[in-house]
Amino acid sequence: MHIVDGALSPPVLIGGAALAVAGIGIGLRRMPMEKIPAAGVLSATFFVASLVHVPVGPSSVHLILNGLAGLVLGWAAFPALFVALLLQAVFFGFGGLTVLGVNTVDIALPAVTVGMLCRAGIVRSSPRGAAIWGALGGGLAIALTSVCVALALALSGEAFIPAAKLVLVAHIPVMLIEAAITGAAVYLAQRVKPELFTAFGASTEHG
Amino acid sequence: MGDLAPAAGLLDTPARRSGWIPRLDPRVRLVTAGAFAVLVVACSAFGPLLAALAGAGAMMVAAHLPIGRTLRRVATMDSFIVFMLATLPFTTPGAPLFTLFGLPASQEGVVHAATIALKANAVMLMAMALLSTLAPDTLARALARLGAPERLVHLILFKIRYVDMLHQEYHRLRTAMRARGFKPANTRHTYVSFGYLIGMMLIRALERSERILKAMKCRGFTGRLFIEDDSRLGAHDIAFCILAGALATGLVTWEVMIRVSAS
Known part of the structure; x- marks a missing residue:
C-alpha cells in the first residue's frame, strides 16, 4: 500500500526520509561490489514480481514479497526496495515523491527484520521446514508493513486513525497470500538452489 | 500492470521526445520535480494548491504526454486513496457540513480531504511531466x-x-x-x-x-562508474530555473499572505 503526497505531516515525512537514508546507507555498505550484479538482477526480479496480480476472492492484489526480498537480500533489501519505489514513482507515477522515504521504510524495514529473524531457520532446515520459516516471514513482513503504514498515518493526525485501522484489516488477506507464496518459493529454492539464502548472508557482511 | 505487452518495455514512456521539456537537463528536471513536491506538500491554502495543480497540468501538456493515458494513471492513483479520503470528513471534528447515514461530516474534514487530493494530483502530474519522460538510464x-x-x-x-x-x-x-x-x-x-x-x-x-x-x-570491472561529465547547463536550463524559481516564490508569497491574513 502506497501513501500519497500530501497526507502525512512534515515530522513523519522527515523522520521517514532520515530512517530511509540510514537504512539505504547500511544496505549499501553491506553490499560489496562483487554482489552488485546479484543484488541488481534479484531486485529486478522482485520488481517484476510486484507487478504480478493474484486472485483474492472476486478481486486481485499485486504481490509485495518484501518478506522474500529480506530473506534473500538481507540488508541489501533496503536499497533494492528503495530503487523499486523510486522507479515506480518516476515512471509509473505511483507512490509520490515526498513520501518516498516513508514508503521505503514501510516496505524495507519489515523486509530486513524478517531477514534477520527467519533466514537462519531457512538455511539450517530441510525444504519442508524452510517453507514454514518462509511462510512465517512472508506473512510477518506484510503484518509489519501494514503496522508501519498505519503508524505513519496515525502519527500524522488523529483523523487518520480509522483509515489506519482500515489498512490493518485490509492487509489480512494479503498477509495470508504472501505467506503461502513465500513459503512455496522458499520450498522450491531450498530444494534447487539453497545458495539463494546465503548469497547475501553473514559471510558478505564484512566483505 | 499485467495487461502491458511484454515487448513494450516496462519503463519506456509513450511520450514523443519533442518540445522543450525533453531538452532540459535531467538534473534540472529532477531537482524541479523534487522542489515542487516539497513546496506543494507544504502549502495548505486552496488558491496556491489550485494554481500548482494548474501549473502541473500545463507541464503535462507541454511534455506532450498522451493526455488520456496520463489522466487514466492519475485516476488509478486517485482510486487508491479515495477510501482514505472518504473517511476524513467523518473523523475530523468540526462544524458539520452535511450528514450521511446519520454521521455528521465536518467542514474541516472535507477541506482536509480536498487539500490532500489536490496535493497528490499536482505532485503526480508534475512528476509524470518532468520525470516519466526521462530515459531510464538518463535518470540513473x-x-x-x-x-x-x-x-x-x-x-x-x-x-x-x-x-x-x-x-x-x-x-x-x-x-x-x-x-x-x-x-x-x-x-x-x-x-x-x-x-x-x-x-x-x-x-x-x-x-x-x-x-x-x-x-x-x-573485462576488468572494479566498481567504478564511468559517466561522461561534459554536459553543462544550457541557456534554456537557466531560463527554466529562473522562471520556476519566480513561480515558486509567487506561490510561497501567496500562501504566506493567506496564512497571515487568516491568523
Missing part, C-alpha cells in the same frame, strides 16, 4: 551527477537493464503454465504455483548474475 546518470552513492547508481542501472528481460521471462513462464492448463483461482494450487514461479525466477536470476559477474570481471 542524473542521480549520479547529483551525488547519489556509486553503488546505488549501479543498482539502479542493473535494475533498469534487467527489468524488461525478466518481465519477458515471466511472460514466457506464464505462457508455459497456461499451456499446461493453469488458470488462476482462489485455490491453494494457484498460490503454490505462483510461489514456485517466483522461486524459479529468483533461482534463474541468481544464476544469471553469476554469469554477469564473471563477464564483468573478465
Whole structure:
C-alpha cells in the first residue's frame, strides 16, 4: 500500500526520509561490489514480481514479497526496495515523491527484520521446514508493513486513525497470500538452489 | 500492470521526445520535480494548491504526454486513496457540513480531504511531466551527477537493464503454465504455483548474475562508474530555473499572505 503526497505531516515525512537514508546507507555498505550484479538482477526480479496480480476472492492484489526480498537480500533489501519505489514513482507515477522515504521504510524495514529473524531457520532446515520459516516471514513482513503504514498515518493526525485501522484489516488477506507464496518459493529454492539464502548472508557482511 | 505487452518495455514512456521539456537537463528536471513536491506538500491554502495543480497540468501538456493515458494513471492513483479520503470528513471534528447515514461530516474534514487530493494530483502530474519522460538510464546518470552513492547508481542501472528481460521471462513462464492448463483461482494450487514461479525466477536470476559477474570481471570491472561529465547547463536550463524559481516564490508569497491574513 502506497501513501500519497500530501497526507502525512512534515515530522513523519522527515523522520521517514532520515530512517530511509540510514537504512539505504547500511544496505549499501553491506553490499560489496562483487554482489552488485546479484543484488541488481534479484531486485529486478522482485520488481517484476510486484507487478504480478493474484486472485483474492472476486478481486486481485499485486504481490509485495518484501518478506522474500529480506530473506534473500538481507540488508541489501533496503536499497533494492528503495530503487523499486523510486522507479515506480518516476515512471509509473505511483507512490509520490515526498513520501518516498516513508514508503521505503514501510516496505524495507519489515523486509530486513524478517531477514534477520527467519533466514537462519531457512538455511539450517530441510525444504519442508524452510517453507514454514518462509511462510512465517512472508506473512510477518506484510503484518509489519501494514503496522508501519498505519503508524505513519496515525502519527500524522488523529483523523487518520480509522483509515489506519482500515489498512490493518485490509492487509489480512494479503498477509495470508504472501505467506503461502513465500513459503512455496522458499520450498522450491531450498530444494534447487539453497545458495539463494546465503548469497547475501553473514559471510558478505564484512566483505 | 499485467495487461502491458511484454515487448513494450516496462519503463519506456509513450511520450514523443519533442518540445522543450525533453531538452532540459535531467538534473534540472529532477531537482524541479523534487522542489515542487516539497513546496506543494507544504502549502495548505486552496488558491496556491489550485494554481500548482494548474501549473502541473500545463507541464503535462507541454511534455506532450498522451493526455488520456496520463489522466487514466492519475485516476488509478486517485482510486487508491479515495477510501482514505472518504473517511476524513467523518473523523475530523468540526462544524458539520452535511450528514450521511446519520454521521455528521465536518467542514474541516472535507477541506482536509480536498487539500490532500489536490496535493497528490499536482505532485503526480508534475512528476509524470518532468520525470516519466526521462530515459531510464538518463535518470540513473542524473542521480549520479547529483551525488547519489556509486553503488546505488549501479543498482539502479542493473535494475533498469534487467527489468524488461525478466518481465519477458515471466511472460514466457506464464505462457508455459497456461499451456499446461493453469488458470488462476482462489485455490491453494494457484498460490503454490505462483510461489514456485517466483522461486524459479529468483533461482534463474541468481544464476544469471553469476554469469554477469564473471563477464564483468573478465573485462576488468572494479566498481567504478564511468559517466561522461561534459554536459553543462544550457541557456534554456537557466531560463527554466529562473522562471520556476519566480513561480515558486509567487506561490510561497501567496500562501504566506493567506496564512497571515487568516491568523
